[in-house]
Amino acid sequence: MIKQLYSIIQVDEAIKTMEAGADNIGLVPMQMGGVPRQRVPLYRVDKIHEECKKRGVKMVLIMLTNDPDEMIDLARRLQPEILHIAGDEYTADEEFAKRLKEVAPHTELMQAVLVDNKSAIDRAKKVDPFVDYILLDSGLAADTGIGASGQTHDWSIDAQIVKEVNAKVIEAGGMGPDNVAEAIKAIRPYGVDSLTKTSIKYDDGYLEKDIPKVKAFCEAADKAAAELGL
């Protein structure tokens, strides 16, 4: 069971998150477009990536911009293991997947799909042929688009999507140590993702990973997966 932890900002935070059990580390690299979230300067993305490679952890870079050219430029520059498209106004297509392979041949593609109602099943099936991962997520907050909501959604839709797509499904949206086992049992995804419920939020809005909660999340996910033989 893959455990993906967003949103890492500092190098030592990344190391502690990996040591606490993360398989994928999610970051928001500095980008021109998109919503004004905390962003990581590119020189630091490179440093975090070096630490990931030492430990066999995948670096996932989220694109909050809706400009595909900007995404391709970032992929070319940063060569992440996974490029995650989260914009609510831009969805990856076959042409984008081809361009990505040309500039970053080892980068896999992850597309976020908003699970708001059963129409998410068709949206997931539409991107399935050309993405490596589908991240099923909640939203749609005005300032973040898809994701970072801290809210769960109707898991029966996700369980159906897992059965109907070939891509690896990562379950996101309000996941934390308290409900990750229940979600894995209900959905049987390839991986699970957490941001809000495994972070400390300071008064100024700054987020930092809460390492004991990250550890509890990873342990609960692994235990549930082992019990189910996943």
Ligand SMILES: O=C(O)c1ccccc1NCC(=O)[C@H](O)[C@H](O)COP(=O)(O)O
């Ligand atoms: O990482 C961010 O800052 C971010 C900003 C806007 C949209 C998504 C973002 N992160 C991507 C993720 O996959 C989150 O971990 C996912 O949406 C789950 O969030 P949460 O419900 O807060 O656990």
